[in-house]
Structure formats: C-alpha cells, structure tokens
Amino acid sequence: MTTATVRVSKSCWSALEPLLTRRYPRKEWATFFRFGWRLAGDHLLVSVAALEIPGEGDLDETISIVGIQEPYTVRTVMDAARQPLAVGVIHSHPQGYGTIPSPTDDDMDSYFAEYMGSFLPGRPYASLIFARDEVGRREFSGRIWFDWKRYTVEKTVLVGDTVESYSCGPRARNAIAFAGSAPTVAAYGEQSALKLQAATVAVVGAGGTGSAAAHVLTRAGVGRLVFIDHDVFESRNLERLHGSKHEHISSRSRKVDLVREMCLEINPKLEVIAIEGNCLGRVAMDWLLRSDLVLGCTDTLHSRVALSEIAYRYLVPVIDTAVQLDGKDGVVSAEVMQFAQYRPGAPCVYCRGLVDSAQLALELITDAEREERRRAAEEARRRGDKADMYWREQAQLLTVGDLTTAAAAIAASYAIGLITGRFRSPATFYQCDILADGLGYSPVEIEPSPGCACSETIGFADQGAHRAVISPPAHWPEPRIIGLEVMP
Amino acid sequence: METRTPQKLHIFVNRKKFEDGITPTMTVDQIANLVGLTADTATVRREVDGKAGDPLQGTVEIHQADHFVVTRNQVQGGFDAVETRIAAELDRLRESGQKVDYFPQNRAVIYRDLPVASPRAPIPTTDVLVPVGGYPGGMLDLAFLPVGSPLIGRVKGAAQGITTVDGRQWQQISYHPYNGGGGPPWNPNVHGFHSYLDEILAWLGNIQ
Numbered sequence: 292m293t294t295a296t297v298r299v300s301k302s303c304w305s306a307l308e309p310l311l312t313r314r315y316p317r318k319e320w321a322t323f324f325r326f327g328w329r330l331a332g333d334h335l336l337v338s339v340a341a342l343e344i345p346g347e348g349d350l351d352e353t354i355s356i357v358g359i360q361e362p363y364t365v366r367t368v369m370d371a372a373r374q375p376l377a378v379g380v381i382h383s384h385p386q387g388y389g390t391i392p393s394p395t396d397d398d399m400d401s402y403f404a405e406y407m408g409s410f411l412p413g414r415p416y417a418s419l420i421f422a423r424d425e426v427g428r429r430e431f432s433g434r435i436w437f438d439w440k441r442y443t444v445e446k447t448v449l450v451g452d453t454v455e456s457y458s459c460g461p462r463a464r465n466a467i468a469f470a471g472s473a474p475t476v477a478a479y480g481e482q483s484a485l486k487l488q489a490a491t492v493a494v495v496g497a498g499g500t501g502s503a504a505a506h507v508l509t510r511a512g513v514g515r516l517v518f519i520d521h522d523v524f525e526s527r528n529l530e531r532l533h534g535s536k537h538e539h540i541s542s543r544s545r546k547v548d549l550v551r552e553m554c555l556e557i558n559p560k561l562e563v564i565a566i567e568g569n570c571l572g573r574v575a576m577d578w579l580l581r582s583d584l585v586l587g588c589t590d591t592l593h594s595r596v597a598l599s600e601i602a603y604r605y606l607v608p609v610i611d612t613a614v615q616l617d618g619k620d621g622v623v624s625a626e627v628m629q630f631a632q633y634r635p636g637a638p639c640v641y642c643r644g645l646v647d648s649a650q651l652a653l654e655l656i657t658d659a660e661r662e663e664r665r666r667a668a669e670e671a672r673r674r675g676d677k678a679d680m681y682w683r684e685q686a687q688l689l690t691v692g693d694l695t696t697a698a699a700a701i702a703a704s705y706a707i708g709l710i711t712g713r714f715r716s717p718a719t720f721y722q723c724d725i726l727a728d729g730l731g732y733s734p735v736e737i738e739p740s741p742g743c744a745c746s747e748t749i750g751f752a753d754q755g756a757h758r759a760v761i762s763p764p765a766h767w768p769e770p771r772i773i774g775l776e777v778m779p
Numbered sequence: 780m781e782t783r784t785p786q787k788l789h790i791f792v793n794r795k796k797f798e799d800g801i802t803p804t805m806t807v808d809q810i811a812n813l814v815g816l817t818a819d820t821a822t823v824r825r826e827v828d829g830k831a832g833d834p835l836q837g838t839v840e841i842h843q844a845d846h847f848v849v850t851r852n853q854v855q856g857g858f859d860a861v862e863t864r865i866a867a868e869l870d871r872l873r874e875s876g877q878k879v880d881y882f883p884q885n886r887a888v889i890y891r892d893l894p895v896a897s898p899r900a901p902i903p904t905t906d907v908l909v910p911v912g913g914y915p916g917g918m919l920d921l922a923f924l925p926v927g928s929p930l931i932g933r934v935k936g937a938a939q940g941i942t943t944v945d946g947r948q949w950q951q952i953s954y955h956p957y958n959g960g961g962g963p964p965w966n967p968n969v970h971g972f973h974s975y976l977d978e979i980l981a982w983l984g985n986i987q
Contacts, residue, residue: 317866319857356857361822361850365831369848372829384858385866391884399856406850409793418856 295335295435295442296581297419298606300635300749301451303339310344311383311421314355321350321357321382323367327752328377328415328437329605331577335435335442337417338606340376340750343367356395357382368410375754378407379417379435390420390432390459404436419444431457450606450635453712454583456489468560469512483711484512490710491562493517493582495570495598496589497546499531499695500612500702502553504586506533507703509554513710515562515777516554517578518547519570519770531692551774562777568770570594571763575770580605584706587611588699592651596761599640602633603745604755608709609633610716612702616689625724627731628698630705632719638737639745641760643720649683655764697725791826791846807835811849824848858883861915868972877976885944886911887923888972893979897986901929907979908942908949909972918957918965919975922982923949933986935960954982 299307313320323343329336351358359380371378380403384390392400400418407416415437422430433444449455467476467484475484492513494501497520505516524532526540534553547565554561566575571593579585579601587598587609598609610632617625633639640646653661661682668682708714717734724731739746748755789798792813800809808818825832825839826846835847865881869888872879878891888911892904908923924930926948931938936954943949956962956978957970 321856351853354855356855359854359856361852364850364854365822365824365848369826369829369831380856382856385862388858388862388866388881389883393856393858393862395858396856399854402851402854406793409795412794 293333293335293440293442294445295337295433297337297339297417297431297433297444297447298750299339299447299449300606301449302636303342303750304449304451306344307339307342307381308421310342311381312423315383315423316386318355319357319383319385321345321359321380323363323378323380325371325374325376326379326417327604327750327754329577329580329753330437331581334581335415335437336580336605336752337379337415337435337444338604338750338752340748340752343370343378355385357399359399364406368407371407372410375757376751377411377414377416377754379415379419381419381421384420384422386423386427387425388422389424390422390430392418392420392432392434396420400434400436408436413438415442419447429457432459448583448606450608452634452709452715454490454608454709455712456486456583456710458489467512468514469558471510471558472512475512479707479711479713483713486711487512487707488514490584491515491517491582492706492710493519493579493585494550495519495579495585495587495594497532497550498522498528498588499533499690499692500614500699501586501588502533502535502546502550503531503696503699504588504612504703504706505550505554506557507700508706509557509561511703511707512558513561515564517564517566517582518550519566519568519575519579520546520550521568521770522546524549531690531695533696545773547773555776563774564772564777565774566770567773569763569767570770571597571761572767572770574772576601580607582607584709585609586702586706588702591654592646593654593761596640596646596651599633599745600760602637603635603639603749605752606635606750610702610705610709612698614690614694614698616691616694618689623726625731626694626726627722627724628694628701629722630698630702630716630720632705632716634719635749636739636746637719638739639743639760642737642740642743642745643735651761653683657764657766694725786843788841788843790841791844792849794846801841803841804838805841806838810835810839810847814849816849816851821849821851824850861911864915865911865972871973872976879972880945882944885942887942887944889945890976890979893976893983895930895986896980896984899933899986900983901933901986905930905983907983908944909975909979915967915971918967919970919972920955920958922952922954922979924952926950930983930986934982935985935987956982 310322311320322345324339325341326337326339345363349360349363404416415435417435419433424430431447435442444459447457472484490513492508494505497518524539524544524546529535534549545567551563551565564578568575585598601607602609613629615627664682668678671678705716721734744758748758787798788801789796790801797813807823810823811818811821823835826848831848869879880889888909890907893907894904936952939951941948941950957965962978
C-alpha cells in the first residue's frame with residue numbers, strides 16, 4: 292500500500308481548526324489549501340503551505356454537508372496554476388462520525404482529482420477529512436492522488452512547539468513493547484510512552500553527542516531511530532562515543548553500526564535505520580523527512596544549514612546541539628552548550644547569524660580544491676598578501692565526552708518533551724556555560740528576517756527548491772542504508 | 780507548390796485539447812458535454828491568459844485554439860445528509876438516557892440495554908441492532924439480536940442471516956413494524972431511529 296504523511300504547522304492549524312468546526316457539531320465546512328510534496332521512496336510527504344480560505348458565498352451555507360461553489364473552485368485552480376504548489380481540499384465531518392470517506396466524498400474526490408489534474412499536471416491532489424470524536428478528540432484521514440496512484444494518509448502531524456501526531460488508520464502498536472518503559476509511564480503517563488513508541492527520531496551525527504542522544508532516546512522508549520553518519524570509529528572516539536568498546540579500535544567499525552548495535556542491545560524491538568553518508572544525500576534526506584523529529588548532533592555547518600531548512604520547508608522540527616570547551620593558560624574557562632530549535636515560523640540559521648559562509652564553502656569543496664586553496668594561501672602569504680580569502684585553517688572545536696554527553700541528554704530530553712507534549716525547552720535558542728554563575732543561561736529570541744526563505748517557503752517541500760540554501764556537492768558519495776530493522 | 784492542409788478546428792477545455800465535434804459556433808451545453816457535464820450542472824467560462832472570464836450562456840463563437848474552463852456548479856463532499864439526520868435522532872435518544880451507538884462503516888445502529896418488559900422475559904435487557912438500509916427514504920426495517928440470545932424464537936419474527944458489528948455476531952429477525960408488523964405506515968417526516976425505539980420496545984415486550 293502506498294502511504295503518505297501530512298504535516299501542518301500549528302500556526303496554520305490555529306486558523307484551520309476553527310474554520311472546519313465553525314458549524315460544529317452537526318454541520319460541516321471546508322477549505323482549499325496549497326501544499327508542497329516530496330516522494331520519499333514510495334511514501335508521499337505532504338506539507339500544508341497555505342489555506343485558500345473561502346469567502347462569503349464560496350461554500351453553500353444552506354446544506355449541512357460541504358458544497359463548494361464554482362467560483363471558488365475556478366479561482367483556486369487558476370491561482371494555483373501560476374505557482375508551483377499543489378491544491379487539496381480539507382473538510383470536516385460532523386462530530387462523532389469519524390473520518391471514513393462517504394460516497395459523497397468519493398464523488399467529490401474523483402471529480403477534483405481529474406479536474407485539478409487537468410490544470411495542474413504532475414501535481415498531486417489531496418483530500419483530507421477532519422472530525423472530532425464524541426469527547427472532542429481530533430481525528431484525521433486523507434487520500435492523495437499522484438502520478439496515477441492513490442496514497443493513503445497514515446499520519447497527520449501538527450508541528451509547532453510540540454509535535455502532535457495523529458494516526459489515520461488502525462494503530463500498528465497500541466501496547467507498550469519496550470520492557471524498560473515503566474519509569475517513562477510513571478513520569479509522563481502511558482499515552483506519552485505510546486507516543487514515544489510511535490515516534491521516529493532521526494539523529495544526524497553518530498559521534499559523542501549523537502550516540503549519547505540515541506542512548507537516552509532508546510532507554511526512553513522511542514520506537515524508531517534513524518542514524519546518519521559517514522565516519523569510522525577511531526581510538527580517540529572511545530572517550531565519548533556511547534556504545535564503543537576497546538575491541539572496536541581494531542575493527543574500524545562505522546560509527547552508525549556501533550550506535551545501532553548499542554541501541555538494539557538495549558531494546559531488541561527498536562526499529563533502526565542506519566545510514567552511512569551525509570545527511571544532504573537523497574536517501575538520508577528521505578529518511579530525515581519521514582521522521583517526526585530530527586536531532587542535529589554534528590559540528591558541521593552544512594548539516595546545520597540543511598536541518599534548519601527542512602524544518603521550514605518540510606515542517607520537520609529540529610533540535611540542533613553544539614558544544615564548545617574554551618580555556619586559557621591551562622585553565623578551562625567555559626564549557627558551553629548551545630540548543631537551537633528549528634520549526635516552521637522560527638528563525639533559521641541565517642536569521643540567527645550562525646553561518647560562516649566562507650567556512651561552509653570550504654566544507655563543500657573537493658580535496659583537490661582544498662589543496663589548491665591551501666597552495667594559493669601559501670603563495671599569498673609569501674607575497675605578503677592576505678591569505679584568508681584563499682584558505683583559513685579551522686581549528687577543531689575542543690570538547691570532551693562529559694560535555695557532549697550532557698548536551699545530548701538535554702537535547703534528548705527536549706525531544707521527549709516535544710513528542711509527548713509534557714514539557715518544553717525554555718527557549719527556541721539558548722546557550723549555557725556549565726562553569727558560569729547560573730550556568731550562564733543566555734536565551735536569544737528573535738523574529739525571522741524579512742524576506743527570508745524561512746518565512747516565505749514554509750511547507751513548500753520540494754517545490755521550494757528555487758529558494759534552497761544548500762544542496763549536496765556532486766563529488767559527495769550517495770548515502771547508503773547499511774542497517775534496516777523495521778516492521779514489515 | 781506546397782499546399783498546407785488547413786488545421787482542424789480545435790479548442791481546449793480544462794486545458795485538454797478537443798477536435799471532434801468542434802464547430803464555429805457551439806452552445807455552452809455542447810462545450811460542457813466535452814468534459815462529461817451539462818450547462819445545467821456546470822459553468823462555462825473562457826480562459827484568456829490564464830484567467831477565467833465571466834460565465835458564458837447560450838451560443839458562443841469558436842475560434843481556433845480557444846480555451847474554456849468548465850466547472851461543476853457545486854461540488855459536494857462530506858458525510859451525507861442522512862448521517863446528519865441520524866446523528867440528530869441519536870442525540871435525542873441519548874438526551875433521554877438511552878444508550879445508542881452508530882457504526883457508519885457497517886451502516887447500523889445498536890440500541891443498548893433495552894428492557895425486555897414482559898413477565899415471561901428470559902433476560903431483563905438486550906441490545907438490538909437496526910440496519911440503516913435505505914433510510915430515510917426507505918423505511919427502517921428488521922432487527923438483529925445477539926447470536927444465541929434466548930429471545931430468538933420467542934420474539935415475533937423468524938431468525939435469518941448473521942452479521943458482525945462492533946465485534947459481535949448478530950442474528951437477523953424478520954421484524955417489520957412499519958410494514959404490517961404493528962406500527963403505523965412509514966412517514967419519514969415523522970419516523971426515524973427515535974420512533975423506531977418505541978416499536979422495538981413494544982416488540983420485545985411481546986414475548987411468546
């Protein structure tokens with residue numbers, strides 16, 4: 292069966308839900324919406340970008356079901372034809388009547404799927420249904436027609452300061468499978484444990500921070516983890532990489548393998564997707580975008596930029612972590628941790644001024660180009676010119692295992708809070724210094740910069756590629772899946 | 780000398796090209812017919828530079844490669860009106876304290892814990908399933924008792940087929956209150972699931 296995930300930002304939902312329920316509990320309402328999409332393998336990812344809110348007379352007020360009038364349809368499709376997004380319709384069912392499509396829905400969808408297909412060839416048509424059950428809980432269902440296939444929406448996710456995930460079909464796992472879940476149930480409740488079990492969390496970077504975060508998340512009962520890293524274990528990693536042992540020094544194991552093995556030993560029922568390579572590659576990106584949440588645990592700028600971008604374009608929330616140890620005259624002066632949350636509507640890495648574009652460029656060039664630049668810098672120095680424009684040696688950021696583990700535990704904790712909705716980070720961005728008074732807590736709350744892609748391409752998915760801020764260099768090898776333990 | 784064959788007259792409707800049946804003048808009904816609609820059910824507009832013009836009526840002149848937009852006047856979606864009606868009726872029952880559940884995927888209503896008000900009753904209460912069928916145009920008809928119920932054979936009507944709803948098996952009983960079974964003639968303006976309850980209670984109270 293071909294399946295799909297639909298994501299809606301909470302700011303969009305705050306406008307959408309009152310609209311759909313304006314005639315509740317007995318009567319229905321609807322709206323067209325625009326959405327971006329991406330086909331990740333055989334799974335379709337849909338992100339709602341904008342609502343085409345009906346005006347007066349656009350829907351028939353005299354009937355209890357939805358009656359979409361011709362001028363509204365024509366206006367919507369004509370406007371959509373001038374831009375890259377697809378068009379869908381979402382409507383409500385009366386309270387307590389579920390979201391199974393009715394014969395009337397079938398007729399509407401077969402008509403619109405063909406009609407929209409005529410004006411918007413190559414784009415999907417989505418039909419979503421929302422209802423509240425007898426006690427007011429939200430229910431969703433959806434069908435999407437794309438490229439002569441029909442995709443069934445298996446999950447609708449509302450993304451904001453929490454991640455609310457609504458299964459659209461029978462729940463695959465409605466009993467807690469992880470043997471160690473009792474403390475999680477005691478602390479956050481059974482529903483939270485079930486949410487964690489149903490969640491997919493991607494961890495980008497399987498080093499000191501990523502391995503520790505994976506360790507915490509596995510023990511918390513997260514049901515599926517995606518690990519992405521290109522690196523091989525070395526002896527110096529023994530100081531911080533959770534899951535690594537002395538014997539691994541000689542085995543030249545991949546870091547993702549070590550983390551995967553560690554997590555499966557803790558919870559044999561865990562689903563794991565281990566990917567060797569860079570997060571910018573297609574396979575890795577597909578799995579990132581299928582995740583409910585991404586933890587950024589690398590010290591590379593390109594991955595930080597990429598994760599910030601997927602948060603607004605694909606509505607996948609990201610918690611990014613960085614650590615740094617400073618010292619002077621043989622004394623450690625600061626042990627700094629940084630936590631940044633990226634989500635739709637929040638400022639991106641560029642708005643926050645976190646990107647050194649020159650350094651980013653150096654990460655993306657080939658080894659040959661790197662050598663050439665070093666040579667050019669050396670020649671410039673000999674001439675007495677400035678060498679920085681050709682090459683800047685970047686000092687490896689100093690850190691230690693206790694700091695990466697502490698940061699990972701905090702980031703994993705925020706991830707648990709985001710998924711369960713039980714608690715949240717005190718700020719979308721902050722730094723702290725564990726050696727400073729009051730832990731040096733420094734939050735920075737800013738608004739997105741005017742005109743930035745992070746506020747103008749929310750939910751555009753692949754159709755926002757015209758405003759893409761990063762793409763994988765051609766010389767980087769395509770990532771590959773090296774471990775796949777998932778339920779059939 | 781090269782001769783050029785005149786191009787066949789064609790138009791685009793909803794961005795699809797049509798050649799067959801295209802004439803220098805056409806009614807809006809003929810244009811709508813090209814995409815399976817009629818002038819009664821759809822609106823026809825010219826499309827110029829990606830914008831839809833005012834609705835057309837009567838007969839229009841056709842030029843080579845004209846573009847038209849034909850759209851259903853109203854596209855309906857949602858739970859059918861009958862569902863809304865059922866919801867309202869079941870709400871009335873719930874307000875009076877009756878337990879009742881609707882199973883839209885099975886098109887069936889289950890009345891819970893109905894009293895079997897007869898001195899000969901083998902059990903004090905029972906659940907009864909009623910199929911939605913063609914309601915409300917079609918009358919409410921039949922009743923289902925849980926398979927194995929001691930009421931089967933004691934209430935009026937023969938036991939028939941079995942169905943599964945709400946995880947339970949139900950035996951159909953050929954009970955027809957609005958069709959010679961003791962109730963008044965079916966009137967959808969008066970009768971519904973709320974009134975059917977009275978017929979069911981009377982039926983259960985009449986144990987053989």
